[in-house]
Amino acid sequence: MPKEFKVIDIQFFSITRSEYLTFLVCIVLSLSLIFLNDNPQINNLRAVVVDSWAHTLQVISKYRSMAEMREQLTKLRHRTSYLLLENSQLRKAALENHRLRRMLDFKETSRHKLVAATVIARDQDPVVRSVVIDVGEKDGLKKDDPVILPAGIVGKLLRTGESTSLVQLYTDHNFRLACKIQRSRVNGLFQQKDSKTSVLTQIPKNADIRVGDLVVTSGYSYIFPAELQTAKVIDIKTDLPSLFKTVIVEPFVDVTKIENVFVIKAEDSVESRNSSAE
Protein backbone atom coordinates (compact mmCIF):
# COMPACT_ATOMS: atom_id res chain seq x y z
CA MET A 1 0.00 0.00 0.00
CA PRO A 2 1.65 3.26 -1.09
CA LYS A 3 2.38 5.68 1.66
CA GLU A 4 0.72 9.05 1.51
CA PHE A 5 3.14 11.93 1.62
CA LYS A 6 2.04 15.30 2.80
CA VAL A 7 3.95 18.30 1.52
CA ILE A 8 4.41 20.84 4.27
CA ASP A 9 5.70 24.29 3.54
CA ILE A 10 8.00 24.99 6.42
CA GLN A 11 9.54 28.38 6.90
CA PHE A 12 12.81 27.50 8.64
CA PHE A 13 14.06 31.00 9.43
CA SER A 14 12.27 34.27 9.71
CA ILE A 15 14.92 36.66 10.99
CA THR A 16 13.58 40.11 11.66
CA ARG A 17 14.97 43.31 10.24
CA SER A 18 15.93 44.53 13.72
CA GLU A 19 17.99 41.39 14.24
CA TYR A 20 19.85 41.97 10.99
CA LEU A 21 20.41 45.59 12.00
CA THR A 22 21.74 44.65 15.46
CA PHE A 23 23.98 42.03 13.85
CA LEU A 24 25.35 44.60 11.42
CA VAL A 25 25.99 47.19 14.15
CA CYS A 26 27.73 44.64 16.39
CA ILE A 27 29.90 43.36 13.52
CA VAL A 28 30.92 46.90 12.54
CA LEU A 29 31.74 47.65 16.19
CA SER A 30 33.87 44.49 16.55
CA LEU A 31 35.73 45.10 13.29
CA SER A 32 36.33 48.75 14.23
CA LEU A 33 37.93 47.63 17.49
CA ILE A 34 40.07 45.05 15.68
CA PHE A 35 41.31 47.63 13.15
CA LEU A 36 41.93 50.24 15.88
CA ASN A 37 43.87 47.85 18.13
CA ASP A 38 47.12 49.83 18.13
CA ASN A 39 45.32 53.08 18.94
CA PRO A 40 46.55 54.42 22.34
CA GLN A 41 43.00 55.38 23.34
CA ILE A 42 41.81 51.83 22.72
CA ASN A 43 44.70 50.52 24.83
CA ASN A 44 43.75 52.96 27.60
CA LEU A 45 40.17 51.72 27.39
CA ARG A 46 41.47 48.16 27.72
CA ALA A 47 43.47 49.13 30.81
CA VAL A 48 40.41 50.82 32.33
CA VAL A 49 38.34 47.64 31.84
CA VAL A 50 41.01 45.46 33.47
CA ASP A 51 41.39 48.00 36.29
CA SER A 52 37.65 48.12 36.91
CA TRP A 53 37.58 44.32 37.31
CA ALA A 54 40.66 44.36 39.55
CA HIS A 55 38.79 44.68 42.84
CA THR A 56 36.51 41.73 42.06
CA LEU A 57 39.46 39.65 40.92
CA GLN A 58 41.45 40.57 44.01
CA VAL A 59 38.56 39.42 46.22
CA ILE A 60 38.40 36.11 44.33
CA SER A 61 42.16 35.77 44.51
CA LYS A 62 42.04 36.33 48.27
CA TYR A 63 39.13 33.89 48.63
CA ARG A 64 41.06 31.33 46.59
CA SER A 65 44.11 31.89 48.81
CA MET A 66 41.93 31.37 51.87
CA ALA A 67 40.53 28.17 50.41
CA GLU A 68 44.04 27.01 49.61
CA MET A 69 45.17 27.98 53.09
CA ARG A 70 42.35 25.95 54.62
CA GLU A 71 43.35 23.00 52.49
CA GLN A 72 46.98 23.46 53.44
CA LEU A 73 46.01 23.73 57.08
CA THR A 74 44.28 20.37 56.99
CA LYS A 75 47.30 18.82 55.34
CA LEU A 76 49.63 20.45 57.86
CA ARG A 77 47.60 19.09 60.76
CA HIS A 78 48.08 15.62 59.39
CA ARG A 79 51.73 16.22 58.87
CA THR A 80 52.36 17.78 62.27
CA SER A 81 52.09 14.48 64.11
CA TYR A 82 54.54 12.97 61.71
CA LEU A 83 56.79 16.02 61.92
CA LEU A 84 56.76 15.92 65.69
CA LEU A 85 58.08 12.41 65.56
CA GLU A 86 60.74 13.36 63.09
CA ASN A 87 61.50 16.62 64.88
CA SER A 88 61.66 18.22 61.48
CA GLN A 89 59.48 21.20 62.23
CA LEU A 90 62.63 23.22 62.70
CA ARG A 91 63.95 22.00 59.39
CA LYS A 92 60.73 23.16 57.71
CA ALA A 93 61.08 26.58 59.31
CA ALA A 94 64.68 26.71 58.18
CA LEU A 95 63.68 25.86 54.63
CA GLU A 96 61.00 28.52 54.63
CA ASN A 97 63.48 30.98 56.04
CA HIS A 98 65.94 30.04 53.31
CA ARG A 99 63.33 30.57 50.58
CA LEU A 100 62.28 33.97 51.89
CA ARG A 101 65.92 34.97 52.39
CA ARG A 102 66.63 33.97 48.80
CA MET A 103 63.79 36.19 47.58
CA LEU A 104 64.97 39.04 49.83
CA ASP A 105 68.61 38.59 48.85
CA PHE A 106 67.62 38.59 45.21
CA LYS A 107 65.76 41.86 45.67
CA GLU A 108 68.60 43.44 47.68
CA THR A 109 71.52 42.21 45.61
CA SER A 110 69.87 42.67 42.26
CA ARG A 111 71.28 45.64 40.36
CA HIS A 112 67.75 46.32 39.08
CA LYS A 113 64.98 48.25 40.78
CA LEU A 114 62.41 45.56 41.43
CA VAL A 115 58.73 45.84 42.24
CA ALA A 116 57.16 42.79 43.90
CA ALA A 117 53.74 41.74 42.56
CA THR A 118 51.09 39.09 43.10
CA VAL A 119 49.24 37.26 40.33
CA ILE A 120 45.51 37.97 40.63
CA ALA A 121 44.15 36.43 37.42
CA ARG A 122 45.25 34.15 34.62
CA ASP A 123 44.17 33.84 31.01
CA GLN A 124 42.40 30.59 30.14
CA ASP A 125 43.30 30.52 26.46
CA PRO A 126 45.45 27.62 25.19
CA VAL A 127 47.63 29.81 22.96
CA VAL A 128 47.32 33.33 24.32
CA ARG A 129 49.16 33.31 27.63
CA SER A 130 48.91 36.11 30.12
CA VAL A 131 48.40 36.88 33.79
CA VAL A 132 47.17 39.97 35.59
CA ILE A 133 49.29 41.30 38.47
CA ASP A 134 48.35 43.71 41.24
CA VAL A 135 50.82 46.52 40.43
CA GLY A 136 50.55 49.22 37.79
CA GLU A 137 51.35 52.79 36.86
CA LYS A 138 51.00 54.00 40.45
CA ASP A 139 54.01 51.78 41.26
CA GLY A 140 56.01 53.45 38.51
CA LEU A 141 55.60 50.64 35.98
CA LYS A 142 55.28 51.06 32.25
CA LYS A 143 54.45 48.94 29.21
CA ASP A 144 57.22 46.47 28.25
CA ASP A 145 58.79 46.34 31.75
CA PRO A 146 60.40 42.89 32.18
CA VAL A 147 58.80 40.45 34.62
CA ILE A 148 61.18 38.01 36.30
CA LEU A 149 61.72 35.60 39.17
CA PRO A 150 65.02 34.70 40.85
CA ALA A 151 65.03 31.54 38.71
CA GLY A 152 64.56 33.29 35.36
CA ILE A 153 62.39 35.38 33.09
CA VAL A 154 58.58 35.26 33.24
CA GLY A 155 57.47 37.73 30.55
CA LYS A 156 56.87 41.43 30.07
CA LEU A 157 54.14 43.95 30.80
CA LEU A 158 51.83 44.22 27.84
CA ARG A 159 49.50 46.83 29.26
CA THR A 160 49.50 48.82 32.46
CA GLY A 161 46.54 50.19 34.32
CA GLU A 162 46.46 52.36 37.42
CA SER A 163 46.75 49.47 39.85
CA THR A 164 47.00 46.37 37.66
CA SER A 165 49.04 45.20 34.71
CA LEU A 166 48.66 42.53 32.05
CA VAL A 167 51.75 40.34 31.76
CA GLN A 168 52.51 38.61 28.49
CA LEU A 169 54.15 35.33 29.55
CA TYR A 170 57.07 33.82 27.64
CA THR A 171 54.70 30.96 26.73
CA ASP A 172 52.58 33.36 24.63
CA HIS A 173 53.08 32.59 20.95
CA ASN A 174 53.64 36.28 20.20
CA PHE A 175 56.51 36.52 22.68
CA ARG A 176 60.06 36.78 21.26
CA LEU A 177 63.27 37.35 23.24
CA ALA A 178 66.81 37.93 22.00
CA CYS A 179 69.00 35.43 23.87
CA LYS A 180 72.46 33.93 23.72
CA ILE A 181 74.25 30.82 24.90
CA GLN A 182 76.19 31.89 27.98
CA ARG A 183 79.19 29.63 27.29
CA SER A 184 79.75 30.21 23.55
CA ARG A 185 78.00 33.62 23.21
CA VAL A 186 75.97 32.34 20.21
CA ASN A 187 72.89 34.53 19.66
CA GLY A 188 69.41 33.23 19.01
CA LEU A 189 65.73 34.05 19.31
CA PHE A 190 63.79 32.51 22.20
CA GLN A 191 60.14 31.73 21.46
CA GLN A 192 57.37 29.23 22.14
CA LYS A 193 57.09 26.54 19.48
CA ASP A 194 53.89 24.84 20.60
CA SER A 195 51.93 24.53 23.82
CA LYS A 196 54.73 22.63 25.58
CA THR A 197 58.03 23.40 23.87
CA SER A 198 60.23 26.49 23.91
CA VAL A 199 62.92 26.84 21.27
CA LEU A 200 65.91 28.96 20.33
CA THR A 201 65.79 29.77 16.61
CA GLN A 202 68.01 31.60 14.11
CA ILE A 203 71.01 29.50 15.23
CA PRO A 204 73.45 28.64 12.41
CA LYS A 205 74.06 24.91 11.92
CA ASN A 206 77.77 25.23 12.76
CA ALA A 207 77.18 27.14 16.04
CA ASP A 208 78.82 25.75 19.17
CA ILE A 209 75.94 24.60 21.35
CA ARG A 210 75.78 21.64 23.72
CA VAL A 211 72.98 20.06 25.71
CA GLY A 212 73.01 21.61 29.19
CA ASP A 213 74.22 25.04 28.01
CA LEU A 214 72.67 27.99 29.83
CA VAL A 215 70.56 30.45 27.80
CA VAL A 216 70.62 34.08 28.97
CA THR A 217 69.19 37.32 27.60
CA SER A 218 71.51 38.91 25.07
CA GLY A 219 70.86 42.55 25.97
CA TYR A 220 70.13 43.43 22.34
CA SER A 221 66.52 43.88 23.31
CA TYR A 222 65.36 47.34 24.36
CA ILE A 223 63.23 45.63 26.99
CA PHE A 224 65.25 42.98 28.78
CA PRO A 225 68.63 43.71 30.38
CA ALA A 226 71.53 41.41 29.50
CA GLU A 227 72.51 38.18 31.29
CA LEU A 228 69.14 37.30 32.82
CA GLN A 229 69.03 33.53 32.94
CA THR A 230 66.22 32.17 30.81
CA ALA A 231 66.49 28.47 30.05
CA LYS A 232 68.81 25.54 29.48
CA VAL A 233 69.42 23.55 26.30
CA ILE A 234 67.83 20.10 26.42
CA ASP A 235 67.96 19.01 22.76
CA ILE A 236 69.46 20.12 19.45
CA LYS A 237 67.85 19.35 16.10
CA THR A 238 70.21 19.64 13.12
CA ASP A 239 68.65 17.26 10.63
CA LEU A 240 66.15 19.80 9.33
CA PRO A 241 66.52 20.91 5.66
CA SER A 242 67.50 24.44 6.66
CA LEU A 243 70.57 26.60 7.23
CA PHE A 244 69.65 26.83 10.88
CA LYS A 245 69.31 24.34 13.67
CA THR A 246 66.52 24.31 16.19
CA VAL A 247 67.56 24.24 19.80
CA ILE A 248 64.95 22.92 22.23
CA VAL A 249 65.24 24.66 25.58
CA GLU A 250 63.64 24.23 28.98
CA PRO A 251 62.81 27.53 30.70
CA PHE A 252 63.69 27.77 34.38
CA VAL A 253 60.35 29.26 35.41
CA ASP A 254 57.16 27.20 35.23
CA VAL A 255 54.62 29.94 34.51
CA THR A 256 51.65 27.72 35.37
CA LYS A 257 52.68 27.84 39.03
CA ILE A 258 53.77 31.43 39.55
CA GLU A 259 52.10 33.34 42.38
CA ASN A 260 54.54 36.19 43.07
CA VAL A 261 56.82 37.91 40.57
CA PHE A 262 59.20 40.86 40.31
CA VAL A 263 58.91 43.63 37.72
CA ILE A 264 62.04 45.53 36.65
CA LYS A 265 61.31 49.25 36.35
CA ALA A 266 61.67 50.62 32.85
CA GLU A 267 64.36 53.29 33.38
CA ASP A 268 66.40 50.75 35.26
CA SER A 269 66.31 48.12 32.53
CA VAL A 270 67.40 50.67 29.94
CA GLU A 271 70.33 51.79 32.17
CA SER A 272 71.42 48.20 32.64
CA ARG A 273 71.24 47.60 28.92
CA ASN A 274 73.35 50.66 28.24
CA SER A 275 75.93 49.75 30.87
CA SER A 276 76.24 46.18 29.55
CA ALA A 277 76.56 47.55 26.01
CA GLU A 278 79.44 49.78 27.12
Add this chain to the structure above:
Amino acid sequence: MKYFIYIIIFISLLIGQISLLSFFPGNTKPDILLLGIIVLGMREGGIPAMIAACAVGFVKDAFTTSYLGASMLGLVVAGFMAGNYKHVQVKLGTKSKLVLFAVIILIYNFIYYLLFELKSGMNLFDLLLHSVVPAVFYTLLFAGIAHFLIPQGLLGTKK
Protein backbone atom coordinates in the same frame (compact mmCIF):
# COMPACT_ATOMS: atom_id res chain seq x y z
CA MET B 1 13.64 41.28 35.87
CA LYS B 2 14.47 38.42 33.48
CA TYR B 3 17.23 40.45 31.85
CA PHE B 4 18.57 41.56 35.24
CA ILE B 5 19.02 37.86 36.10
CA TYR B 6 20.82 37.37 32.78
CA ILE B 7 23.16 40.29 33.63
CA ILE B 8 23.98 38.69 36.98
CA ILE B 9 24.55 35.34 35.25
CA PHE B 10 26.89 36.88 32.66
CA ILE B 11 28.89 38.78 35.30
CA SER B 12 29.29 35.46 37.16
CA LEU B 13 30.29 33.70 33.94
CA LEU B 14 32.85 36.43 33.19
CA ILE B 15 34.38 36.13 36.64
CA GLY B 16 34.37 32.36 36.28
CA GLN B 17 35.97 32.49 32.85
CA ILE B 18 38.62 35.06 33.75
CA SER B 19 39.69 33.96 37.18
CA LEU B 20 38.29 30.62 38.27
CA LEU B 21 38.64 28.47 35.15
CA SER B 22 42.14 29.79 34.62
CA PHE B 23 43.30 27.91 37.67
CA PHE B 24 42.10 24.60 36.24
CA PRO B 25 44.91 22.30 35.10
CA GLY B 26 45.60 21.82 31.36
CA ASN B 27 45.65 24.20 28.42
CA THR B 28 42.18 23.93 26.91
CA LYS B 29 39.31 25.28 28.98
CA PRO B 30 35.57 25.19 28.29
CA ASP B 31 34.30 28.55 27.03
CA ILE B 32 31.42 29.15 29.43
CA LEU B 33 30.83 32.65 28.04
CA LEU B 34 30.22 31.21 24.59
CA LEU B 35 27.81 28.69 26.09
CA GLY B 36 26.03 31.51 27.90
CA ILE B 37 25.63 33.48 24.65
CA ILE B 38 24.33 30.42 22.76
CA VAL B 39 21.84 29.60 25.51
CA LEU B 40 20.70 33.25 25.70
CA GLY B 41 20.29 33.36 21.92
CA MET B 42 18.29 30.14 21.81
CA ARG B 43 16.09 31.16 24.71
CA GLU B 44 15.58 34.88 24.16
CA GLY B 45 16.48 35.48 20.53
CA GLY B 46 19.34 37.06 18.63
CA ILE B 47 19.16 40.69 19.78
CA PRO B 48 19.78 40.15 23.52
CA ALA B 49 22.43 37.54 22.66
CA MET B 50 24.30 39.90 20.32
CA ILE B 51 24.19 42.81 22.79
CA ALA B 52 25.45 40.53 25.58
CA ALA B 53 28.10 39.16 23.17
CA CYS B 54 29.41 42.69 22.55
CA ALA B 55 29.67 43.47 26.25
CA VAL B 56 31.19 40.22 27.52
CA GLY B 57 33.39 39.81 24.42
CA PHE B 58 34.87 43.25 25.03
CA VAL B 59 35.72 42.48 28.68
CA LYS B 60 37.08 39.04 27.79
CA ASP B 61 39.28 40.53 25.06
CA ALA B 62 40.66 43.12 27.48
CA PHE B 63 42.23 40.27 29.47
CA THR B 64 43.98 38.62 26.53
CA THR B 65 46.93 39.54 24.32
CA SER B 66 44.90 38.91 21.19
CA TYR B 67 43.05 41.60 19.20
CA LEU B 68 40.51 43.61 21.17
CA GLY B 69 37.29 42.67 19.37
CA ALA B 70 38.36 39.13 18.38
CA SER B 71 36.17 37.28 20.90
CA MET B 72 33.54 39.98 20.50
CA LEU B 73 33.23 39.32 16.75
CA GLY B 74 33.04 35.55 17.28
CA LEU B 75 30.51 35.85 20.07
CA VAL B 76 28.31 38.22 18.03
CA VAL B 77 28.24 35.69 15.17
CA ALA B 78 27.49 32.92 17.70
CA GLY B 79 24.69 35.01 19.25
CA PHE B 80 23.19 35.73 15.83
CA MET B 81 23.27 32.05 14.83
CA ALA B 82 21.85 30.91 18.17
CA GLY B 83 19.12 33.53 17.84
CA ASN B 84 17.96 31.83 14.63
CA TYR B 85 16.96 28.82 16.71
CA LYS B 86 14.07 30.84 18.10
CA HIS B 87 12.69 31.25 14.57
CA VAL B 88 12.97 27.59 13.56
CA GLN B 89 9.42 26.39 12.93
CA VAL B 90 10.15 22.68 13.40
CA LYS B 91 10.89 21.01 16.70
CA LEU B 92 14.52 19.94 16.88
CA GLY B 93 15.61 16.72 18.58
CA THR B 94 18.54 16.37 20.99
CA LYS B 95 20.93 15.32 18.20
CA SER B 96 19.98 18.31 16.04
CA LYS B 97 20.44 20.68 18.99
CA LEU B 98 23.82 19.11 19.71
CA VAL B 99 24.87 19.57 16.07
CA LEU B 100 23.67 23.20 16.17
CA PHE B 101 25.70 23.78 19.36
CA ALA B 102 28.76 22.16 17.78
CA VAL B 103 28.47 24.20 14.58
CA ILE B 104 28.15 27.50 16.50
CA ILE B 105 31.08 26.63 18.80
CA LEU B 106 33.17 25.60 15.80
CA ILE B 107 32.41 28.81 13.90
CA TYR B 108 33.19 30.95 16.96
CA ASN B 109 36.52 29.19 17.54
CA PHE B 110 37.37 29.36 13.85
CA ILE B 111 36.80 33.15 13.76
CA TYR B 112 38.73 33.70 16.99
CA TYR B 113 41.74 31.59 16.01
CA LEU B 114 41.78 32.88 12.45
CA LEU B 115 42.19 36.40 13.85
CA PHE B 116 44.81 35.10 16.27
CA GLU B 117 46.65 33.45 13.38
CA LEU B 118 46.72 36.79 11.55
CA LYS B 119 48.40 38.38 14.59
CA SER B 120 50.81 35.62 15.62
CA GLY B 121 51.71 34.16 12.23
CA MET B 122 51.13 30.64 13.54
CA ASN B 123 50.25 27.84 11.15
CA LEU B 124 46.46 27.78 10.65
CA PHE B 125 46.34 23.97 10.38
CA ASP B 126 48.26 23.62 13.67
CA LEU B 127 45.84 26.05 15.29
CA LEU B 128 42.84 24.10 14.00
CA LEU B 129 44.27 20.79 15.15
CA HIS B 130 45.69 21.81 18.52
CA SER B 131 43.37 24.62 19.59
CA VAL B 132 40.05 24.70 17.71
CA VAL B 133 39.21 20.98 17.82
CA PRO B 134 40.03 20.51 21.57
CA ALA B 135 38.21 23.77 22.41
CA VAL B 136 35.07 22.65 20.54
CA PHE B 137 35.17 19.20 22.13
CA TYR B 138 35.78 20.51 25.64
CA THR B 139 33.07 23.21 25.41
CA LEU B 140 30.55 20.67 24.04
CA LEU B 141 31.43 18.25 26.83
CA PHE B 142 30.95 21.02 29.39
CA ALA B 143 27.59 21.93 27.76
CA GLY B 144 26.49 18.31 28.05
CA ILE B 145 27.46 18.13 31.72
CA ALA B 146 25.72 21.46 32.43
CA HIS B 147 22.59 20.23 30.59
CA PHE B 148 22.37 17.16 32.80
CA LEU B 149 23.16 19.06 36.00
CA ILE B 150 20.59 21.85 35.47
CA PRO B 151 17.13 20.46 36.35
CA GLN B 152 15.38 22.16 33.39
CA GLY B 153 18.28 21.66 31.00
CA LEU B 154 20.37 24.36 29.31
CA LEU B 155 17.49 25.46 27.10
CA GLY B 156 14.82 25.08 29.76
CA THR B 157 13.03 22.40 27.79
CA LYS B 158 14.02 19.25 29.71
CA LYS B 159 11.06 17.46 31.24
